[in-house]
Amino acid sequence: MTERETINGTPITEEQIAAWADEAETGYDVAAMKKRGRGRPGRGAEPSQVVALRLTLAEISAIDERAVREGKSRSEVIREALHLSTA
Structure with missing residues (x-):
């Protein structure tokens, strides 16, 4: 495996691949997976x-600056601005 293989920027290790293989071999709880x-x-x-x-x-x-300052998402800030403009 090359060093370029990552998931969300985190390198995938041989140990992680082995753990995933072990998990797959033991089987998955299908009912639990369907609940998501x-x-x-x-x-x-x-x-x-x-x-x-x-x-x-x-x-x-x-x-984005306002969202960070107020602890909100970008979408929340935009929705609030729209609400204030129609109030």
Whole structure:
């Protein structure tokens, strides 16, 4: 294996591969695996939609700075701004 093989930037080791193989050989609890939800949780009673939005680097930077400052996600900051503009 080469040093370039990673998962989320973490190198995959031979020990990790062996552990995965051992886990696969013992079998998986299919019922437990099926209990996991699919996708992101909903935000309310109605389905939500993803909307593409073009922003400048300065606008994205301002949103991200506020999100970090307030401990929120980028999406939360944008939704709050939309709510305030329609209130």
